[in-house]
Amino acid sequence: xxxxxxxxxxxxxxxxxxxxxxxxxxxxxxxxxxxxxxxxxxxxxxxxxxxxxxxxxxxxxxxxxxxxxxxxxxxxxxxxxxxxxxxxxxxxxxxxxxxxxxxxxxxxxxxxxxxxxxxx
Amino acid sequence: xxxxxxxxxxxxxxxxxxxxxxxxxxxxxxxxxxxxxxxxxxxxxxxxxxxxxxxxxxxxxxxxxxxxxxxxxxxxxxxxxxxxxxxxxxxxxxxxxxxxxxxxxxxxxxxxxxxxxxxx
Numbered sequence: 001x002x003x004x005x006x007x008x009x010x011x012x013x014x015x016x017x018x019x020x021x022x023x024x025x026x027x028x029x030x031x032x033x034x035x036x037x038x039x040x041x042x043x044x045x046x047x048x049x050x051x052x053x054x055x056x057x058x059x060x061x062x063x064x065x066x067x068x069x070x071x072x073x074x075x076x077x078x079x080x081x082x083x084x085x086x087x088x089x090x091x092x093x094x095x096x097x098x099x100x101x102x103x104x105x106x107x108x109x110x111x112x113x114x115x116x117x118x119x120x
Numbered sequence: 121x122x123x124x125x126x127x128x129x130x131x132x133x134x135x136x137x138x139x140x141x142x143x144x145x146x147x148x149x150x151x152x153x154x155x156x157x158x159x160x161x162x163x164x165x166x167x168x169x170x171x172x173x174x175x176x177x178x179x180x181x182x183x184x185x186x187x188x189x190x191x192x193x194x195x196x197x198x199x200x201x202x203x204x205x206x207x208x209x210x211x212x213x214x215x216x217x218x219x220x221x222x223x224x225x226x227x228x229x230x231x232x233x234x235x236x237x238x239x240x
Binding site: 015017049062064066068075077082090116119 | 137183197210
C-alpha cells in the first residue's frame with residue numbers, strides 16, 4: 001500500500017561555502033569536530049553519532065554529525081581555504097543558526113548560501 | 121596568512137525528496153544502508169564510513185555514508201512515505217547517478233530536486 005503523500009515534515013536544508021579560512025584549521029579533524037558539536041548545540045540539535053576523517057598530510061577533513069533532527073556535515077579544502085557546510089534540520093532545530101555559528105567560529109567569508117525547504 | 125580563495129574544487133550537491141515509498145522499506149535500516157552503498161558504487165564513490173540509525177517502532181531511518189568524495193545521506197519519514205536524500209560529490213563521482221539509483225531502487229516519485237554547484 002502506498003503511503004499518504006499529501007503532507008510531510010517541514011525541514012530546512014542550508015548549504016554554505018565558507019572561504020578564506022586558515023588552512024591549519026581545515027586540516028584539524030579534532031577541532032573541526034568540536035566546532036560542529038558546538039554549532040549543533042547552538043542550533044538545539046541532538047547528536048546521535050559523529051564521524052570525522054582527515055585525508056592526511058596537507059589534505060582536508062570530511063565529517064558528519066548524524067542528528068536526531070537529520071545531519072550537519074563539513075568537507076574542507078585547505079589548499080584553497082574552503083569549508084563546504086550543510087545543515088539539514090527538522091523540528092525545532094535551527095539549521096541557519098548552525099551555519100552562522102560555523103561561519104563565525106571558522107572565521108570564514110560566506111560566499112555561496114542556498115536554503116532549501118524539504119519535505120513540504 | 122589567508123589562503124588563496126580565487127578558485128576551488130568543483131563539486132555537485134543534489135537534494136531530492138522521494139515520495140510514495142513503502143513505509144516498511146523506510147523503517148529498515150539494513151536495507152536502506154545496502155541501497156545507499158549500491159548507489160555510491162553506481163556513482164563511482166568510495167565509502168570511508170557508514171552510520172545508520174532506526175528511531176525504533178514506527179519511526180524512520182537516518183543515515184549517512186561518508187565518502188572520499190564527500191557524502192551521501194538519507195532521512196526517512198515512513199508515516200508519509202518520504203525519503204529525503206542528498207548526494208554531495210566531488211571529482212569523478214556522479215551525485216546525480218546516486219540519486220537516480222536511489223529513486224529507482226526505492227520505487228519513489230521524485231517531487232523536489234535541487235542541484236547546487238559547490239566550491240566553484
